[in-house]
Amino acid sequence: MPATCSSQTSGKQLREYLDAAHIQGLRAARTGVVSRQVPALAEVSATRFAMAVATVDGAEAHIGESDAGFSIQSLSKLFALCALLRHEPEAWPAVGWGPSDAGYGSVADLEHNDWRPRNPFVNSGALVVTDRLLMHSGDAVSATVEMLGGGAGEVFSDPRVAQSEIDTDHRNSAIAHVLAEHGRLVNPIDVLLPQYFAQCAITASVRTLARAALFLADRDSEPSGGQAVLDPATVRRVNAVLLMSGMYGAAGDIAYRIGLPAKSGIGGGVLAVMPGRGAVCVWSPPLDGDGNSAGGVAAIEEFARCAGWSVF
Numbered sequence: 524m525p526a527t528c529s530s531q532t533s534g535k536q537l538r539e540y541l542d543a544a545h546i547q548g549l550r551a552a553r554t555g556v557v558s559r560q561v562p563a564l565a566e567v568s569a570t571r572f573a574m575a576v577a578t579v580d581g582a583e584a585h586i587g588e589s590d591a592g593f594s595i596q597s598l599s600k601l602f603a604l605c606a607l608l609r610h611e612p613e614a615w616p617a618v619g620w621g622p623s624d625a626g627y628g629s630v631a632d633l634e635h636n637d638w639r640p641r642n643p644f645v646n647s648g649a650l651v652v653t654d655r656l657l658m659h660s661g662d663a664v665s666a667t668v669e670m671l672g673g674g675a676g677e678v679f680s681d682p683r684v685a686q687s688e689i690d691t692d693h694r695n696s697a698i699a700h701v702l703a704e705h706g707r708l709v710n711p712i713d714v715l716l717p718q719y720f721a722q723c724a725i726t727a728s729v730r731t732l733a734r735a736a737l738f739l740a741d742r743d744s745e746p747s748g749g750q751a752v753l754d755p756a757t758v759r760r761v762n763a764v765l766l767m768s769g770m771y772g773a774a775g776d777i778a779y780r781i782g783l784p785a786k787s788g789i790g791g792g793v794l795a796v797m798p799g800r801g802a803v804c805v806w807s808p809p810l811d812g813d814g815n816s817a818g819g820v821a822a823i824e825e826f827a828r829c830a831g832w833s834v835f
């Protein structure tokens with residue numbers, strides 16, 4: 524634990540916070556288990572670790588394998604949602620915005636909510652997001668890669684990971700069929716599902732993800748030389764829904780322990796946003812019982828404590 528924790532955000536200071544976060548992250552990672560849901564992801568070593576922070580005033584710091592690409596899985600749901608909202612700012616009623624404690628793969632939750640997804644971060648909502656993004660853009664995967672900064676081939680969809688999920692999935696297929704039965708999808712299921720799996724199979728590094736999420740923290744100013752990615756009211760809504768639903772059943776625990784909007788993925792990624800300050804991303808593959816990276820949550824908790832990052 525560093526001797527002093529303050530709200531300064533120089534690169535050097537951020538690096539000290541990351542050192543402290545790294546220690547907590549590695550310790551907590553030992554309590555988790557690498558996901559076997561997608562067989563290709565089960566092969567990833569439990570000891571891998573990376574963390575990066577980017578601030579709205581241009582400071583950056585990183586630790587561990589911060590340029591290594593990893594499978595972002597459900598972190599893609601955040602970027603796909605933002606891509607959709609650029610095409611269709613009023614997409615919210617189709618995807619929902621309320622919390623759910625039913626788990627990201629729940630079919631029953633649809634039944635209990637008039638066959639509508641609860642929010643864009645559970646799989647039913649994410650399938651609707653991908654479906655609509657596909658309708659608007661013609662390619663939901665490329666639209667999501669573009670939201671991640673796209674450049675230099677560093678962000679791409681890994682066909683091996685996508686195929687591994689296609690070969691073993693039943694759950695997302697079941698959810699898609701229920702959505703189609705109730706008229707919630709635009710595209711045929713056999714067109715939508717490969718897009719969704721390819722979107723989940725996007726590979727990116729923690730540095731790329733922290734930078735790409737900065738528009739969610741940069742609520743007042745426009746990015747240099749361009750239009751804002753999303754209007755400020757939409758950014759506030761995305762962050763609100765992230766806080767309530769980005770970490771699934773652990774949302775209350777994360778709000779209590781950390782106090783930041785955050786999104787996780789079964790590849791071991793966690794991305795958190797501090798409005799007005801910056802974004803921080805961790806990759807640590809072992810997951811806790813809620814399906815969130817055990818090391819990622821602990822590392823962000825320590826970083827947020829040191830940096831004084833909390834929306835509360």
Ligand code: GLN
Pocket residue numbers: 595596597598627628646688695723787788789790814
């Ligand atoms: N591809 C996984 C799925 O759709 C992603 C789940 C996750 O990362 N939480 O089930």
